[in-house]
Amino acid sequence: MLNFPVEDVEPTVDRLAATGVRFEHYDGELQTDEKGIFRGQGPTIAWFRDPAGNILSVLEVEGS
16 A cells, blocks of 8 residues: 555545545445545554555655
């Protein structure tokens, strides 16, 4: 998995989604919201797949 550190996940997800990126949605322990963002214990993160099917993420990191 490759993580891209960003200052704020939500606007990053919005920009990527506007270009056609589709974010993964999970239920259960790692439950994501309607945008595909996980908020909870640990960093705020959203996962998506590249064209080859690899899982990538945008990860909220303070000061990135």
